[in-house]
Amino acid sequence: MSEPEAVSGVRGVKSAARTVxxxxxxxxxxxxxxxxxxxSEALGAPRSSVYALLRTLTExxxxxxxxxxxxxxxxIRALLAGTTYLDADPYLRIVQPLINDLSARLDETIHxxxxxxxxxxxxxxxxxxxxxxxxxxxxxxxxxxxxxLGKALLAERLDTDLADHVPDTLKPLTPNTHTNHDxxxxxxxATAERxxxxxNEENFVGVVCYGxxxxxTTPPIDAISCSIPIDRLSPxxxxxxxxxxxxxxxxxxxxxxxxxxxx
Numbered sequence: 001m002s003e004p005e006a007v008s009g010v011r012g013v014k015s016a017a018r019t020v021x022x023x024x025x026x027x028x029x030x031x032x033x034x035x036x037x038x039x040s041e042a043l044g045a046p047r048s049s050v051y052a053l054l055r056t057l058t059e060x061x062x063x064x065x066x067x068x069x070x071x072x073x074x075x076i077r078a079l080l081a082g083t084t085y086l087d088a089d090p091y092l093r094i095v096q097p098l099i100n101d102l103s104a105r106l107d108e109t110i111h112x113x114x115x116x117x118x119x120x121x122x123x124x125x126x127x128x129x130x131x132x133x134x135x136x137x138x139x140x141x142x143x144x145x146x147x148x149l150g151k152a153l154l155a156e157r158l159d160t161d162l163a164d165h166v167p168d169t170l171k172p173l174t175p176n177t178h179t180n181h182d183x184x185x186x187x188x189x190a191t192a193e194r195x196x197x198x199x200n201e202e203n204f205v206g207v208v209c210y211g212x213x214x215x216x217t218t219p220p221i222d223a224i225s226c227s228i229p230i231d232r233l234s235p236x237x238x239x240x241x242x243x244x245x246x247x248x249x250x251x252x253x254x255x256x257x258x259x260x261x262x263x
Contacts, residue, residue, distance in 0.1 A: 015053075018045060022053055023062060026074045030140070033071035082139055091222060092123055094255050095214075099224060100126045102248045106241060109227045111209075113149040116141065118167050120150040120223075131229070142203060145170055145184055146177045148211030149223040151197035155188040156219045162188075176201040196242060199225075206230055210242055212249045216256035224249060 025042055026034065036054070040047040054072055057063035061077035086092055095112045103110040103126035112124040119141040144150025145166055154165055170179045178184040191197045199209035211225035226241050 018043065018049075019053055019057070022050065023057070023074065023078065026063065026072060027078070028141075029073070031073075033066060033073040035070060036072070039072065086123065086138075089123070091214075091216070091256055095222075095224070095252055096124050098248055098252055098255075099124060102126075102226075102244060103128065106226070106244055108241065111137065111149060111225045111227065113147075113223055113225070115144060115150065115153045115165060115221045115223075118144055118165050120144050120147050120153075123222075130232075143167070143171070143173070146173055146199065146202045148197045148199035148209035148225040150211075151188060151191055151199065152211035152213040152223045152225070153220055155191035155197060156213050156215075158185070158188055158192060160219060173203050174201055174205050176205075178202070196245070197223075197225075201230065208233060210238075210245060212245050214249060214252055214256070216253050224252070 021043055022039065025039060034042075036047055036051055039054070040050045043050060054063055058065060058072075058075070061075045063072055064075040065072055092112070099110040099112055107128050107130060109128045109131075110126050111122055113120040113122045120143075121141045122137045122139065125137040142150070144154055150165075154162060157165060166181070166184070170177070170181065170184065172179050178187060195212075197211040199207075199211065201208060203209070206229055207227055208230050209225050209227045211223050213220040214222040214224065216222075224245065226245055228237075228241065
């Protein structure tokens with residue numbers, strides 16, 4: 001390969017990586033559109049190159065702008081790609097009806113999520129009829145170290161690749177979020193011994209969550225959890241929720257293809 005071809009190849013890879021970083025940055029902002037200056041500063045890239053990427057992505061539907069053309073957010077093509085991922089997932093079709101049934105029986109909110117680097121991505125949620133969120137949680141991500149879903153999966157990695165899934169700095173979401181790595185490790189060891197994780201108001205004040213890893217892959221990358229307002233908790237209710245979650249996990253693991261290659 002000649003030197004120009006090599007340089008061209010490297011530039012192509014860098015451009016693709018920057019495009020992905022840009023889309024992930026916009027997705028992480030959720031419903032907060034961004035200006036060109038904000039995106040340029042966040043990516044550490046010249047405004048001219050970021051603007052060129054934004055124009056291309058807008059033309060192809062991956063990014064959208066407001067009427068003024070100065071605010072950018074994720075476009076409809078990202079939704080189509082995400083929907084395709086969910087439709088093709090071999091586990092979601094098994095998990096979804098089981099967590100829907102569990103949620104209906106308990107009348108509590110049940111989540112299904114997957115570990116992605118240091119975050120948990122929500123693949124399915126069935127809400128309690130007693131309180132409804134004004135947005136869909138599917139596709140959203142939260143730090144693994146502060147969620148019951150994430151801690152259930154991190155506890156499976158205490159002796160393997162834990163460092164790959166925990167950020168160097170633990171940023172608190174509530175006053176109860178772990179900000180110390182030693183405290184987090186202690187919590188994860190308790191989780192491993194107990195068999196399930198507890199999010200004790202670590203993501204949302206007033207909400208406790210119980211999480212169970214799904215062991216149909218090695219190591220597990222999926223988990224289910226149950227969220228409940230703390231004012232509805234009692235020792236008897238906690239025991240009921242945990243046992244119901246445990247039985248649902250067993251049902252999912254019996255039905256799921258073991259060690260299937262993940263998409």
